[in-house]
Amino acid sequence: MTTAPAPTLPPVTAARRPARSRSLRPWYRNGPLVAGIVIVGGLILVAIFAPLITPYSPTTQNLTDVLQGPSGAHWLGTDQFGRDVFTRLVWSTRVDLRIGFIAVLIPFVVGSILGGLAGYFGGWLDLIVMRLVDIFFAFPFYVMVIALVFVLGAGETSIYLAIATVSWVSYAKIVRGEVLVAKQQDYVMAARLGGFSHLRVLARHIGPNVLSQAIIYAMSDIVQDIMAIVTLGYLGLGIAPPTAEWGSMISQGQQFITTQWEQATIPGLAVVVTSLGLSWLGDGLSDLLSPDRRK
Amino acid sequence: MTETPLLSVRNLSLGVQRKGRATTVIVDDISFDVAEGERFGIVGESGSGKSLTLRAIANLLPAGVKVLSGTIAYRGQDLQTMPAKSRRRLAGQEIAMIFQEPMTALNPVMRVGEQIAESPRRNLGLSKSAAMDLAIDMMRKTGIPDPAHRARAYPHELSGGLRQRIMIAMALSCSPRLLLCDEPTTALDVTVQLQVLRLLEQLCEDTETALVFVTHDLGVVNQTCRELGVMYAGEIVERGRVKDVFADPRHPYTKGLLDSAPDFDQPDRELIAIAGFPPNLADRPDGCPFQPRCSFAVERCATSRPRLEPVLPVLPGREAACFETARIFQGATA
Numbered sequence: 001m002t003t004a005p006a007p008t009l010p011p012v013t014a015a016r017r018p019a020r021s022r023s024l025r026p027w028y029r030n031g032p033l034v035a036g037i038v039i040v041g042g043l044i045l046v047a048i049f050a051p052l053i054t055p056y057s058p059t060t061q062n063l064t065d066v067l068q069g070p071s072g073a074h075w076l077g078t079d080q081f082g083r084d085v086f087t088r089l090v091w092s093t094r095v096d097l098r099i100g101f102i103a104v105l106i107p108f109v110v111g112s113i114l115g116g117l118a119g120y121f122g123g124w125l126d127l128i129v130m131r132l133v134d135i136f137f138a139f140p141f142y143v144m145v146i147a148l149v150f151v152l153g154a155g156e157t158s159i160y161l162a163i164a165t166v167s168w169v170s171y172a173k174i175v176r177g178e179v180l181v182a183k184q185q186d187y188v189m190a191a192r193l194g195g196f197s198h199l200r201v202l203a204r205h206i207g208p209n210v211l212s213q214a215i216i217y218a219m220s221d222i223v224q225d226i227m228a229i230v231t232l233g234y235l236g237l238g239i240a241p242p243t244a245e246w247g248s249m250i251s252q253g254q255q256f257i258t259t260q261w262e263q264a265t266i267p268g269l270a271v272v273v274t275s276l277g278l279s280w281l282g283d284g285l286s287d288l289l290s291p292d293r294r295k
Numbered sequence: 296m297t298e299t300p301l302l303s304v305r306n307l308s309l310g311v312q313r314k315g316r317a318t319t320v321i322v323d324d325i326s327f328d329v330a331e332g333e334r335f336g337i338v339g340e341s342g343s344g345k346s347l348t349l350r351a352i353a354n355l356l357p358a359g360v361k362v363l364s365g366t367i368a369y370r371g372q373d374l375q376t377m378p379a380k381s382r383r384r385l386a387g388q389e390i391a392m393i394f395q396e397p398m399t400a401l402n403p404v405m406r407v408g409e410q411i412a413e414s415p416r417r418n419l420g421l422s423k424s425a426a427m428d429l430a431i432d433m434m435r436k437t438g439i440p441d442p443a444h445r446a447r448a449y450p451h452e453l454s455g456g457l458r459q460r461i462m463i464a465m466a467l468s469c470s471p472r473l474l475l476c477d478e479p480t481t482a483l484d485v486t487v488q489l490q491v492l493r494l495l496e497q498l499c500e501d502t503e504t505a506l507v508f509v510t511h512d513l514g515v516v517n518q519t520c521r522e523l524g525v526m527y528a529g530e531i532v533e534r535g536r537v538k539d540v541f542a543d544p545r546h547p548y549t550k551g552l553l554d555s556a557p558d559f560d561q562p563d564r565e566l567i568a569i570a571g572f573p574p575n576l577a578d579r580p581d582g583c584p585f586q587p588r589c590s591f592a593v594e595r596c597a598t599s600r601p602r603l604e605p606v607l608p609v610l611p612g613r614e615a616a617c618f619e620t621a622r623i624f625q626g627a628t629a
Contacts, residue, residue, distance in 0.1 A: 122358070186400035189355045190465065194414040195387020204413075208404040 033284020039277025047094040056084040058091035058244040067260060076262055079252060085263055088244035089270060095245050096274070099159060100226040106164040108218050111171025112211065118172065119179030120202050130176070133169040141166055145228050149237045156239065159232065163225055170221070171214050178210035212289040219282025223275045230271050246271050299371045300328035301505050302352065302473055307365035309347050309356070309529075319577045320363065322348055323529040326603075329522075331472070332503040334496075336520030336537065338513060338552070342573060344529040345509045346395075349475050352507070353392050354382065369473070387418035391466035392475040393495075396482050397458035401450035407461045408434075408446025415468050433464035437494060456487035460494070467498055474499060476508045480515060492519050513556050517541060522612065525549045528573050528584035531603060535613035545606045545615040545623055547589045583617070591619045 028034060046053065062082035069077045076085035118129035136144070144166045152158035182188060183206060191205040232238035233247020241248060246267040253263030309322040322344040329335045339345045350356050352367055354374065367374045369390070374382060394400035402410055411430035415421050421429065427446070434442035437460040450458055459479060466474060479495070480488040496519055499506050508520050516523055516537060523540050525533040525548065533546035544550040551569040558564060571588035574580055580587070586596040596618060603614040607621070617623065 184357070186394040186396060187402040189353075190392065190394060190400055190462075191402070191413075193353050193355060193386050193390070193392050194465075195383045195385075195418050196413070197383070200417075205402050205405075209402065 027288060030284050030287055032280040033288065036277050036279070036281025036284050039273060040281050043093055043097060043274060043277065046090055047097050050090045050094050053090050054084065054087040056087040058083065058088045059242045067256065069260065070262065076266055077260060079249075079263060080256070085249075085253075085266070088249055089246075089267060091244040092246045092249060092267065092270070093274075095239060095243060096226055096229055096271075099156060099229050099239075100222050103160055103163040103225045103229070104167075104218050104222045106160055107166075107168035107221075108171055108214060110164065111168035112175045112214050114168070115172035115175035116179050116202055116207065116210070119176035120183055120198070120206065126176075129172060133172050136166060136169040137173075139166070141224070142228065142231065146232065146235070146237065149232055154232075154237050154240060159229060159238065163228060167221060167225070170217060174214050174217055175210055178213055179206055182206045182209050216282060216286040216289060219278060219285055223278045223282075226271065226274060226278070301331045301333070301370060302329040302507070303366075303368040303371075304328070304348070304352070305366045305368070307348070307351065307367060308363040309344065309351055309360055310363045311359050312361060312363075317577075318363065320579065321360065321529050321576055322351075323579075324365070325524075325526070325529075325531045326365075327524055327531065327534070329473070329505050329507055332499075332505055333522060334499065334506040334508065334520045335522045335524070336508045336510065336516035337524050337526055337531075338510060338516050339526030340511055340573065342576075343526040345511075345526050346477055348526075349392070349477050349507060349509050353390065353475055354386065355392075384418070387414060388469050389472045390475065391469070391471035391473075392477065393459075393462050393466050393479040395478040397455055397462055398450075398482070400462055401458055403450055406447050406449060407453065411446075411461065411465045411468050414465065418469050429468060430464070433468050434461070436467075436498065437461075437464045438490075439464070455483055456491065459483060459487075459491050463491070463495060463498070467502070467504070470502055471504060473505045473507070476506060476510075478510050478512075479508075481510070481512070488515070489518075495519065513541075513552060525552070528579075529576060530584065530616065532585065532617070533615045534603065535610060539610050539613055545613075545620045546585075546617045547591045547619075547623055548585050549615075550623060551588075591617075591622055593619060 060083065062078070065074075065078050065082040066080050067078060068074055071077070074084050074086065076089065079085055079088070114129050118126040145162045148162035148165060149158045152161055179202075188201060188205055191201045196204075229238055229245070230247035230250070233245045233249075234251045236248070236251065238247055239245045249267040250264050253260070253265075253267065257264055305326050306324050307322060307326070308320055308324050310318050310320040312318045325344075325348065327335065337345045337348065347356065347360060351362060352374070356362070362375060369385060374385075377385070401407065408427060408430045411433055412421075412423075412426035415429050416423065416426035419426075431442045431446050434446060439445055439457060439460050445453070445457070450461070453461065459482075462479070474495075476495070480491050483491060492515060495506070498504070506519070508516065510516055520537050523533075523535060523537045524531045525540070525546065527548045533540060533544065533549045540549060541553065544553055548569070551567070554567040555569060557566060569588055574584050574587070580597070582595075582597040582599060583589070583592070583601050586592045589596065601616045601618050603616045606613055606615050
């Protein structure tokens with residue numbers, strides 16, 4: 001063999017910041033993402049500033065003004081107890097969004113942790129968690145949620161519990177699968193050989209790499225959860241009556257569908273718009289966070 | 296060599312055990328020692344068990360592959376029987392590894408500086424800023440230009456060569472005594488490859504770190520290692536100092552490997568490929584695993600297995616697992 005050239009260290013180039021862009025398309029050129037942010041952002045603002053948007057109370061009855069049509073004073077008219085429908089619509093945003101977000105957070109956290117531990121440690125833990133997942137997966141979502149809320153009694157806490165009980169399994173499945181792939185990666189091997197504890201490897205090295213899929217799923221899961229809350233409200237199993245909530249508004253309004261169609265339709269449209277906004281947001285986020293879009 | 300070698304692998308066998316089926320032996324009864332500051336190369340083709348051997352030393356065997364028998368001792372302590380905690384401490388401070396793919400061996404969502412700094416912070420108890428200073432210093436030592444800025448980059452923002460340098464900085468950040476390299480330069484351009492090899496060599500020399508270097512590239516072994524083990528079908532078939540083995544291969548497989556690799560000193564020499572394929576490990580032949588492909592094979596090669604034995608002329612650590620070493624010697628000189 002000829003003698004190899006002397007070791008050449010690379011020339012020191014001028015200090016330059018490494019480029020930060022993840023893709024050629026900036027995030028604001030992502031149509032669904034922007035639409036989602038605008039709609040969901042708008043809804044969140046409506047929820048926060050509900051008391052400032054309308055002068056009326058969503059629950060105080062005014063029996064002299066029942067079932068009025070739309071007017072300057074009551075934009076969407078009043079319901080059978082004389083409450084302003086627009087006010088109730090606005091206040092419902094608060095209730096439905098809050099419950100939707102919290103209801104998604106609990107199963108997200110519980111499912112991700114259980115799925116992560118099961119995928120990482122495997123063995124009997126994996127066996128137990130995944131058989132539990134199979135059992136819960138066997139029941140249709142609505143059947144299970146309605147049955148659980150029925151047993152636990154109507155109210156916010158029961159809704160959280162019911163949805164959490166049913167939907168943690170999806171997160172567990174997603175995260176477990178991602179962890180199974182990630183734990184074979186060399187960077188995880190490197191971290192393990194770095195002398196770090198298992199929990200540290202899982203939380204710091206695997207976690208951030210696998211959670212994006214769960215976050216994307218969570219965005220579509222919120223839509224499902226809000227639908228579930230509205231459905232429960234419609235069936236009279238959700239939030240207790242005086243509180244404004246889209247589902248109960250629809251079920252109340254449908255009695256007057258022939259004379260005052262807007263009472264049932266407008267809350268329905270609110271659900272549609274919310275779902276659309278969240279779906280677009282989830283779509284846009286999945287574009288932004290998916291590993292195949294990352295370089 | 297000192298009395299207790301830094302790393303001592305004795306009769307190590309690795310394999311897959313499945314219920315109701317015969318155990319598949321992947322690495323069969325291999326032994327080698329690595330002294331302090333030694334540079335030991337393991338050469339072999341894909342599937343010869345070289346990477347698994349390395350992973351067994353690092354305790355990173357993939358699920359399903361088990362140590363069937365044998366010991367791996369670090370400074371005389373058996374790594375198999377060591378409690379998990381002290382083993383982890385050893386892994387953090389004394390043993391480090393460089394992986395083949397710089398693309399996958401760095402965490403894509405952590406800044407490279409943090410990745411280098413994490414181990415010294417945890418294992419040496421450095422403060423956050425001291426660990427980061429060390430990380431930047433390590434990056435400078437590995438020849439990364441503008442390390443203070445690059446430390447804030449994510450792996451995908453760096454080139455393959457830079458990433459491999461980050462890996463080296465990471466592996467050496469706690470000044471390990473033993474560095475395991477799993478084909479660290481395979482994924483790199485030949486020019487970058489040379490730079491990285493030189494760098495590794497120089498850094499290991501400066502700190503007297505022992506190296507176990509797994510590769511399929513004979514040229515790379517020639518450049519970096521002093522001692523060599525040639526693996527075939529899960530066995531070490533030939534062993535010795537690199538220059539002795541290269542000058543005078545005594546196992547037909549080693550000879551075949553050398554004949555099939557280009558040589559800059561004789562650019563016109565015809566390259567001779569080794570005919571046939573390695574044996575199916577699930578169905579090992581009784582005799583020498585290389586026998587079906589071997590042009591030197593005699594009758595007993597098919598029935599009995601040659602073991603590693605010293606070859607003539609006697610040189611330190613020089614062994615080959617072949618019955619016909621004398622004939623190959625003549626064949627090589629002819």
